[in-house]
Amino acid sequence: MNISTRDLDAFLALAQTQHFTRAAERCHLSQSAFSQKISRIEAAAGLRLFERSTRLVTLTPEGEVFVEEARRIRSDLRQALIGLQDLAQRRIGRVAVAVLPSVAAEWMPAVIARYRAANPRIKVELFDSLASTCISMLRDGRVDIAITAGEELQEFDCQVLRRERYFLVCRDDHPLAPRRSVTLAQAMGSDMMHLARSSSVRQHLQGQQGVSDAPVDGLEVEHLATLSALIAQGLGVSVVPELTLFHFRRDRLRAIPIRDPQLRRPIVLARPKGKALSIAAQAMVEEVLAQARA
Amino acid sequence: MNISTRDLDAFLALAQTQHFTRAAERCHLSQSAFSQKISRIEAAAGLRLFERSTRLVTLTPEGEVFVEEARRIRSDLRQALIGLQDLAQRRIGRVAVAVLPSVAAEWMPAVIARYRAANPRIKVELFDSLASTCISMLRDGRVDIAITAGEELQEFDCQVLRRERYFLVCRDDHPLAPRRSVTLAQAMGSDMMHLARSSSVRQHLQGQQGVSDAPVDGLEVEHLATLSALIAQGLGVSVVPELTLFHFRRDRLRAIPIRDPQLRRPIVLARPKGKALSIAAQAMVEEVLAQARA
DNA sequence: GTCAATTACGTTCTCCGTAAGGATG
DNA sequence: CATCCTTACGGAGAACGTAATTGAC
Numbered sequence: 001m002n003i004s005t006r007d008l009d010a011f012l013a014l015a016q017t018q019h020f021t022r023a024a025e026r027c028h029l030s031q032s033a034f035s036q037k038i039s040r041i042e043a044a045a046g047l048r049l050f051e052r053s054t055r056l057v058t059l060t061p062e063g064e065v066f067v068e069e070a071r072r073i074r075s076d077l078r079q080a081l082i083g084l085q086d087l088a089q090r091r092i093g094r095v096a097v098a099v100l101p102s103v104a105a106e107w108m109p110a111v112i113a114r115y116r117a118a119n120p121r122i123k124v125e126l127f128d129s130l131a132s133t134c135i136s137m138l139r140d141g142r143v144d145i146a147i148t149a150g151e152e153l154q155e156f157d158c159q160v161l162r163r164e165r166y167f168l169v170c171r172d173d174h175p176l177a178p179r180r181s182v183t184l185a186q187a188m189g190s191d192m193m194h195l196a197r198s199s200s201v202r203q204h205l206q207g208q209q210g211v212s213d214a215p216v217d218g219l220e221v222e223h224l225a226t227l228s229a230l231i232a233q234g235l236g237v238s239v240v241p242e243l244t245l246f247h248f249r250r251d252r253l254r255a256i257p258i259r260d261p262q263l264r265r266p267i268v269l270a271r272p273k274g275k276a277l278s279i280a281a282q283a284m285v286e287e288v289l290a291q292a293r294a
Numbered sequence: 295m296n297i298s299t300r301d302l303d304a305f306l307a308l309a310q311t312q313h314f315t316r317a318a319e320r321c322h323l324s325q326s327a328f329s330q331k332i333s334r335i336e337a338a339a340g341l342r343l344f345e346r347s348t349r350l351v352t353l354t355p356e357g358e359v360f361v362e363e364a365r366r367i368r369s370d371l372r373q374a375l376i377g378l379q380d381l382a383q384r385r386i387g388r389v390a391v392a393v394l395p396s397v398a399a400e401w402m403p404a405v406i407a408r409y410r411a412a413n414p415r416i417k418v419e420l421f422d423s424l425a426s427t428c429i430s431m432l433r434d435g436r437v438d439i440a441i442t443a444g445e446e447l448q449e450f451d452c453q454v455l456r457r458e459r460y461f462l463v464c465r466d467d468h469p470l471a472p473r474r475s476v477t478l479a480q481a482m483g484s485d486m487m488h489l490a491r492s493s494s495v496r497q498h499l500q501g502q503q504g505v506s507d508a509p510v511d512g513l514e515v516e517h518l519a520t521l522s523a524l525i526a527q528g529l530g531v532s533v534v535p536e537l538t539l540f541h542f543r544r545d546r547l548r549a550i551p552i553r554d555p556q557l558r559r560p561i562v563l564a565r566p567k568g569k570a571l572s573i574a575a576q577a578m579v580e581e582v583l584a585q586a587r588a
Numbered sequence: 589g590t591c592a593a594t595t596a597c598g599t600t601c602t603c604c605g606t607a608a609g610g611a612t613g
Numbered sequence: 614c615a616t617c618c619t620t621a622c623g624g625a626g627a628a629c630g631t632a633a634t635t636g637a638c
Binding site: 003004005006045046047051056061062066069070072073076080081084085087088089274275277278279281 | 295296297298299300338339340341342345350352354355356359360363364366367370371373374375377378379381382383438568569570571572573575
Binding site: 589590591592593594595596597598599600601602603604605606607608609610611612613 | 634
């Protein structure tokens with residue numbers, strides 16, 4: 001047995017008009033084809049749904065029972081299909097993104113502005129979180145995609161958006177301040193201040209040669225804004241990736257690129273492995289890629 | 295766009311198995327035909343519902359949205375169709391009947407017994423009501439059929455089940471008691487007691503020649519059992535139709551057929567005009583007809 | 589190399605339209 | 614006799630199966 005939406009339409013049209021010819025017109029069918037269709041439906045149902053004399057067409061009591069169910073079913077199906085169309089055409093939807101705070105501040109304002117302009121009906125959820133949080137949100141399915149900098153991303157499908165250079169940040173009266181570039185070794189020679197161990201920057205630097213595990217003199221902060229203020233006060237220097245430099249755009253601070261070519265922080269776009277993105281999320285990926293290329 | 299139940303089945307089978315070949319088997323289709331079917335469904339929906347590599351088949355986020363709706367819709371449709379089958383096979387259903395009290399007492403016990411034996415799952419509702427109530431219940435759709443004796447039945451489809459003879463009921467010491475039959479005129483000569491005007495019997499007799507409109511001496515009762523007791527007491531005689539005779543089966547009472555051939559009470563099976571009966575009601579009609587023929 | 593989905597192609601069958609048939613008022 | 618549903622029949626397109634192709638592991 002096989003019932004189609006057009007069968008339901010035909011049945012309901014006849015139930016309403018009580019007239020084969022007019023119902024057939026409404027369904028864009030010849031009257032004969034329509035009659036056959038009703039016959040097939042009745043055969044499939046196993047009973048007569050309409051009582052017809054050549055003059056009068058009425059529902060049987062069983063047909064009346066079926067009308068209400070058919071109406072509801074057709075309506076549900078229509079709603080479901082319309083919902084799919086809306087998803088496809090991005091008239092509705094939702095996309096959730098978890099990104100590093102630096103990425104959130106530097107890239108996402110423009111990305112989200114363009115995305116909303118292109119897809120005004122899609123709800124965007126942005127989480128600015130540290131790398132470990134980004135990863136767990138992605139793992140738990142709380143976000144569709146994540147932009148992070150961790151290394152332990154084998155469980156996801158990843159693509160590197162950019163390999164960021166690091167910069168030495170110091171005050172203008174620091175010995176290295178006039179340099180156009182420095183090496184990591186040179187930078188470490190100064191009074192270095194680190195970010196907290198939990199940050200992705202610290203994790204990354206930790207792996208490099210010549211970077212000690214121990215805090216130099218207890219100045220180990222959580223927020224880049226704090227670090228920036230400490231350096232401005234002349235309490236030391238630090239090494240930060242490019243995307244965070246906006247924190248350090250203040251008087252007397254200098255950012256000097258670190259030459260070491262292997263010292264790069266990969267900014268990674270991660271998505272659940274082997275699972276397709278929603279159309280809404282796919283569109284978000286496009287915008288992110290465009291931003292990363294810029 | 296046209297979606298069928300088999301399309302839903304195919305979609306849901308693939309959603310569950312995540313494997314074209316196995317889902318195709320479940321749907322009794324070749325793997326190729328199945329693949330095409332999924333493609334058509336996706337084309338109809340306007341978007342990709344499954345993400346496939348040759349090794350792995352998974353739902354897209356949009357597909358996941360659709361799964362739940364599809365499941366519900368398919369289940370609703372199945373329920374509706376199964377319900378129809380049940381109605382057709384009289385596994386479920388309901389039939390309501392309004393009948394005259396005399397018919398209720400004489401015919402319906404046997405009718406209902408046979409009906410229940412044949413259709414154990416169908417709920418039977420029986421109303422024993424006077425003619426006017428039977429008619430209004432039928433008119434209001436509170437019952438499927440009515441068995442009554444009124445004359446004003448043009449608004450219904452009717453068929454006469456039987457034309458009842460009338461009987462003179464008297465005590466054995468009444469002058470007419472020994473007769474094998476009497477005429478209506480002879481009966482009216484005695485001290486006649488009538489039923490209340492509202493009864494169908496009175497309404498019918500009223501139209502006959504020689505029957506006066508006025509109560510003879512104020513003995514005008516509503517219930518046949520009362521009438522029976524009055525006659526047994528020797529307070530008079532009465533004229534009643536055959537189906538009510540069971541009230542008068544007591545010592546010293548005699549029921550004598552009235553010869554007048556035109557004096558017959560038609561027992562009528564009435565149903566809504568131009569409206570088909572439910573299958574359950576149709577089966578009840580069959581039983582009633584069988585009873586009336588007996 | 590194997591497994592699995594897609595594509596190609598010929599066949600079958602469903603569905604539709606034209607036209608004739610039949611019933612009803 | 615006019616209206617309207619049903620049946621008959623032929624054709625077009627959809628759906629299916631077999632088999633070849635492509636792609637992933």
